[in-house]
Each structure stands twice: as C-alpha cells, then as structure tokens.
Amino acid sequence: MRRVLTAIALLMTALLLSTPCHPAAADYPVLRDYITDEEGVILYSSWYDSIHWVCEVLEEETSCVMAVLVVNNTDGEDIAMWSTEVFNQNGIGQEGKDNGVLIVVAVGDGTYFIAVGLGLEYVLNDAKVARIAREELEPYLAVGDYGQGIYYLALWLGAEIEESYEESEPKRYPIEWIPLEWPQLFMACGVSLLVIFLTGGRILVWIGPWLSDLGGGKAGGGGAGGRFRR
C-alpha cells in the first residue's frame, strides 16, 4: 500500500510540475522595508530616519505605502519599465486598493522614476508627479544630495496623498486578510495539507520568499521619471 501511495505522490508531483505557469521572473530587488538603499547614499545620512518617518506616518494615516529604492543601475532596462516591474513583483500598497508609490533612483545611470499604483493615479497624475519631482528631487540629485531630495519628494507626494486620497472599501472576505471565499479556503487548506504531507514538510522551505510585508498592490506603468545627470 505504501508503494502505491508513493507512486501516486510521484505522479501527482509530476503532473503538478507540468501545470502551465509563468517562467521564473527576472532578478529584481526584493523590498522588505520602506527604504532599500543598495548604494548606501541615504542609509548612513541623517535623512534616512526622516524619510522613514514620512513613509510610516503616510501608511498609518492613509493606508498608502510609499517605498524608496536606490540602486546603481537598472541592468540596461528602461527605468520606467524596470521600476514598474519591481513595484509589481514586490506588491507595494494594499491588494485590491493598489495604493502604493515607489521612488527609484539609479545613481550610476543618473536616472529616477516614480511608479504610482493604479489606485493612486487619480491623486498623483503624471504631470503632477513630474512637476513635484522636477522641483523637489532633481536639484538635490544633481548635486549628489540624495537623502534631502528623496525626503522632500516623499514629503510632497505624501502631502498630496493625504489631501486627496479617499480610501476605497476593500472587498470583504470571510477572513479579512486572506482574499478567498469559504469554498476556496477549504480547498486551499486541503491541498496545502496534502502537499505538506506528500512532501514531508519540505514544501515549507519554498514559501519564505513570498513573505513580503509591503502589501500586494499593482502598478501599470504610470508615474514620471527623468534624468539628473546629462
């Protein structure tokens, strides 16, 4: 009987592995906090706490999530596409509300982009974001004062959001933080237990990377960007 169960387990695994899905995504940065500074240009500056504070207060008061990412370059990819992909892979903002903003500065490339979540586009339209970035960010980036520029940009964007953002009512589920109806919930529990049983618990190793705490928001390529070094 044990052999039969093993054979079925193997068959099921083989079939599930053959289920069509998207290929593994390219290697984009994983954001775990409001600020991810791979270049260390704001991490050790006095502006770090100020930027963090703006993001924290914004989330507390509006539920919108603002994140900052500083990298050297975008691997030759257009910064608008790259930033939108980073935004979506990290799911910035709340799922269903898509109320996130991601500020990306590529120090080596001399470019920046502000990706706006779909649920915030009516507050932060492209022209407004571009204007704020030109006035508050670019002058500081041009002289290498990344922390101050990002702080003022975050502050102004945050102020716009606080003033105009109206929180939409999220879809209600039986368990609020799990976006599943009861039948789907039972099925998911059953399948999860079966998979855990069949794999002897080894499947649990693979769920670690999914545990991001910035939400599940989406962006559609909206926002604005520019170049601070010609």
Next chain:
Amino acid sequence: MRGPRLKPLHIALIFVGLIALVMLVWIATTYNSYVEMEAEIDGHWNEIRNQEQRKMDLIPDLVAQSEQYQEFEKGTLENITRLRTQWMESDSAVEQTNISGEMGALIDDIIITYEAYPYLQAEGPLRAVMDEMAGTENRIAYRRTKYIDAVKDYNAGIKKFPGKLVADAFGFEERENLYGSAPGP
C-alpha cells in the same frame, strides 16, 4: 490484534480512485491556468486599448500647445493630426495599433525637440501635456511588454505535452501576437 485485510479488488479500486482523483485535480488546475492566462492576455490588451484612447485624447492639446512654438516641425504636427483622424475612423483594432505605433515615432520626434530646448520646458500647459503623454507612452510600453510575454507563455503552454491534451480537449487555441502580422484578440 490485526484488523481485517483488504481484498485485492478493494486495493485496485482504491488505486484507480486515487489515480482518477489526481488526474481530475491536474485537469482542473491546468484548465484554470489556461483560463487565467487568457484573462491576463485580454486584460493587458484592454489596457493597451484604454491607453491608446487616452493618447488620442491628448493629441489635440499636444498639437495645439506645440503649434505655438516654431521649434516643432509643422509637417510632424500635421501628420500626427492626420494619423489621429485615421485612428478615430478605423474599426480595426490591429490597424489602430499600427497607426498608434506610427504616431509614437512622430511623438518621439516632438519629445526630442522639446527636450533640446530648455526654455520650452518652463512650467506651463506644454510641459503638462508632455508629461501626460510621456506617462501614457510608458503605460503602453509596459502593457505591450506584458502582453507579448503573456501570449508567448500561453502559446507555449498549450503546445507542450501533457498540457496540450487539456488544451485540445477544451478548445484552447493559439493566440496571435498583436504585434505580429496577424490580428489580435
């Protein structure tokens, strides 16, 4: 104390039942994956269409603001207006997409001119419409990339074994790439 032993027939029935269950789960999962992939393709396609419409809505303002400056070539602005009229009159989504692409090259010319003269970038209606247009083009470019990837993944999925069995059984057909020669969805 030992319980009653299962007869070989019972074991065979349990075995067949479990295999059938596994097959059923796999068929359902594969079917749902194809449905989701099709929905994703359609979602990207619809968003491209929305953004193209937005682009067309911005064109009159862009042309009106640009006409006030002699730096912009009059011929380019006339061509953009002509293409917009063609786009509005066309019933074919593919033709509209091609026109939009052609127009994109002309808009790039305008943006290059705009960026070459810093005084054009002073705060005002021209800059606002340029920012909106740049954002719209970003959205189209992003969705186009996602659409092409989604079509590629879906087409590969329904052609590969054993997924092909489910695709054939439930009538999932290959989707033409919008940016190829054949018509879109």
